[in-house]
Amino acid sequence: MEKFIYKTKQQMAAAAAAQAAKQIQKAIKEKDHANIVLATGTSQFEVLENLVKQESIGWSKVVMFHLDEYIGLGIEHPASFRKYLKQRFIDKVGSLKTVHFIDGDIADCQKECQRLSQIITQHPIDLTLAGIGENGHLAFNDPPADFDVEDPYIIVNLDQKCRKQQLGEGWFKTLEDVPKKAISMSIRQIMKSDLLIITLPDKRKAEAAKAALEGPVTNMCPASILQQHQNCKIFLDENAASLLS
Numbered sequence: 001m002e003k004f005i006y007k008t009k010q011q012m013a014a015a016a017a018a019q020a021a022k023q024i025q026k027a028i029k030e031k032d033h034a035n036i037v038l039a040t041g042t043s044q045f046e047v048l049e050n051l052v053k054q055e056s057i058g059w060s061k062v063v064m065f066h067l068d069e070y071i072g073l074g075i076e077h078p079a080s081f082r083k084y085l086k087q088r089f090i091d092k093v094g095s096l097k098t099v100h101f102i103d104g105d106i107a108d109c110q111k112e113c114q115r116l117s118q119i120i121t122q123h124p125i126d127l128t129l130a131g132i133g134e135n136g137h138l139a140f141n142d143p144p145a146d147f148d149v150e151d152p153y154i155i156v157n158l159d160q161k162c163r164k165q166q167l168g169e170g171w172f173k174t175l176e177d178v179p180k181k182a183i184s185m186s187i188r189q190i191m192k193s194d195l196l197i198i199t200l201p202d203k204r205k206a207e208a209a210k211a212a213l214e215g216p217v218t219n220m221c222p223a224s225i226l227q228q229h230q231n232c233k234i235f236l237d238e239n240a241a242s243l244l245s
Helices: 009-031 042-051 081-093 109-121 160-168 203-214 222-228
Strands: 002-006 034-038 062-066 068-070 098-100 127-130 153-157 181-185 195-200 232-237
Touching (some): 002 009, 009 034, 009 042, 009 127, 009 232, 042 081, 042 127, 042 195, 062 081, 062 109, 068 081, 098 109, 109 153, 109 181, 195 222, 203 222
Parallel strands (some): 002 232, 062 098, 195 232
Antiparallel strands (some): 068 181, 153 181
């Protein structure tokens, strides 16, 4: 695990996006396509904004998966992660090779997990962009996260702190509106990515950053597992890094 600290979140995001572009280009050069996983949420706003400006990437050779999606939320809902990625990424880069969305409002979510798990197994991931939640979650693997489940996509319960974060970020009007379940990429699947680029902006993420980067590896801080990844780069702004020793 390597960490990089920047004065502002804009500088942090630009550096993370440049590193991501480099990895995508490398994969395309080596095997004529790249398999990537994208996250959503406020930590990714500036990262995706910078990434879509990278004109040297042949986006038509990129296969995209995403990390997680609420169960029971339609694609038109303001908090839908499919809507987020469509507006902030897909519509701006033009035609991707393939997009594998998680359908969170499908009738049989277990079948959806199986469908996506089958597909991603055939697509070794070159790059995953993600953040860390205020409760230390990675994707929607809230504490205590399952570090052992092998299935690439799983159904998870969202804890109170996670749901309050979604409310606090302005995605929902009331706590009752925030779904209690989601389909999430599992910890084991995330750890299979060739490169993990994690972005951590804002003071409210400082405690989670401290626990994930300097605390013990424990499923009570799911992101602490990143300490065991061979190629993980953590990008922080000074606010998020304020508690690091």
